[in-house]
Amino acid sequence: MFEFSVKDEATGSAARTGRFVTPHGAVETPVFMPVGTKATVKAMTPEELEEIGSQIILSNTFHLWLRPGDEIIRDLGGLHKFMNWKHPILTDSGGFQVFSLSKLNKVTEEGVHFRSPLDGAPLFLTPEISMKIQENLGADIIMCFDECPALPATHDSIRESAEMTARWAARCKRAHKREDQALFGIVQGGTYEDLRAWSAKATTEIGFPGYSIGGLSVGEPKDEMERALKVMNETLPRDKPRYLMGVGTPADFFRGVENGVDMFDCVLPSRNARNGRLLTNEGAINIRNQAYATDPAPISESCGCYVCRNYSRGYLRHLHMSNEILASRLNTWHNLYYFHDLMERIRAAIPKGTLADLKKDALKYYSESES
């Protein structure tokens, strides 16, 4: 039910375009996936996501498991029907949230004991339970349950974590039954090149239709991230899609694509949008700025989105300062459009051999700290 093929390969970098097919349609890669944590990409309808070019969205197993509950979503027809999204969906495994949002009790070989961030109730998540939840949700692409160590961490601790993740990946593969879902393995290893290589080998030996790169973009310096990505590119099979989890910024897209990454997701464009930070080809602006109060120009003259075609910075600033819901809507719309549009230009530049030019052009107004 899941097929991936590489279409064009760049010269001078590992960038490639490709395509994967799921039961809910095909996706052109490299692709940016908007995050719909609680079965909604915040502030957007499915039709709007279609209009701005979203091909696939991500939803969070952990949040939906806690509320409303995966069995309720299953009984209401699965995640696609529940949220009225007709195209592919990817769910994460819950692993990242267990380690980042919860009060941990204990990690055992069996799984993770922790406390619910909603009400403090004791909870237990294992590879098998994560598979069951993700089967109930019914996404097209699902993730193995992994152990996500906090950084910085010692070589020993990252090694143990990667080893646990590999053992759990084997259990996930055994437990997973739905043949209409593609289960991706997750590679860990922090920024240690040897552990990255080991984790890639261990995970590919188990064998999955796609591989996720976890444990990056968690605060490490960009050059360490880039070195880890190079190892990933060298050690992961080229005929399977690679998904760089939780990344990133426009500059990160180029970093990933140049190292053979096919899929990205990040809350950045929507979270930034709700805070008034808007990304454009001419750099980032904050719509709260007093100077925009009387500005009749759109967010960006070079942007073709609905928001830039119809609304002035003056109006958008007014909405934002007035805490209007429409502010979150229009700002999110613009930022997601910018991300999708940038990725579309990346897909077009790879076969033309103009990726380096595009990178230079797209990032020239972004400072190092922003990228």
Place this chain on the structure above:
Amino acid sequence: MFEFSVKDEATGSAARTGRFVTPHGAVETPVFMPVGTKATVKAMTPEELEEIGSQIILSNTFHLWLRPGDEIIRDLGGLHKFMNWKHPILTDSGGFQVFSLSKLNKVTEEGVHFRSPLDGAPLFLTPEISMKIQENLGADIIMCFDECPALPATHDSIRESAEMTARWAARCKRAHKREDQALFGIVQGGTYEDLRAWSAKATTEIGFPGYSIGGLSVGEPKDEMERALKVMNETLPRDKPRYLMGVGTPADFFRGVENGVDMFDCVLPSRNARNGRLLTNEGAINIRNQAYATDPAPISESCGCYVCRNYSRGYLRHLHMSNEILASRLNTWHNLYYFHDLMERIRAAIPKGTLADLKKDALKYYSESES
């Protein structure tokens, strides 16, 4: 630039259908006008309002005067362009908000001294200033600046208020210069029938293209409101539109229409929506109800709106309990659609002589306290 004509008149009540024409298009009456207080109907885009059948929207002079400022809106092309709404707009005068939202300092013959609810700054509003602000905003229909007394109030105090309102109406008419705007007079008089009649006479003697009925639906018993409406119907000219300000509920629409009212506005459907209270032909439901968590049915099987065609109560409850922006969007969408659809059925029933049947049918699931 403003024309009104009555089309059909009911037998057995003063209900009528009609049509008015403005520089931004025609409006079929009776009409419900969604409230876009701060130049946005909360949670909705202009295109969505078009889709659900909004013909004209209301915006609030007081709020826009304070933020972002009427001169900024004028400089950005006026309210239509500012908010990207291509159809008619009505603005109120600011009077009601001065008396309901502000710390009053002093009412003089000249105008009202009060404190800004935003920052406590001293402010002064007069008939002439209200005209100037509304000219800057540029709505198609604007309101005279009136004095809105708090209820209950003595006959003497309501009389003085109605007299002041009449003197201010004459000043508004003199001060108003924009010929592309229709300036409506406002009738006051509380629930005193003699003062209602006096105020109607005084206001029509000044002469306006339309008349607003102020000072009702502010907490008085429904039978007192109904008696006041009967006096309004008897004393206002039949060839001019009548606008019942800030009203109301489905039952209020029938009360108004039966007494010759042509225009209504109310924040109720959108405010209710954000609180999870949804109105349907089968009565009101609160989407927070635990029973809806697993309910695959739409809000209303008999509703044809986008929300009812695409989303289950289970999903809408999940969005609401998760405080998702999409909850406010979809709930508002449904409630406004219900109000517009009800008004469309009222417009259809009047020429057919079936208004009484429609009333019985539309209100049968609503209790007295809800209507």
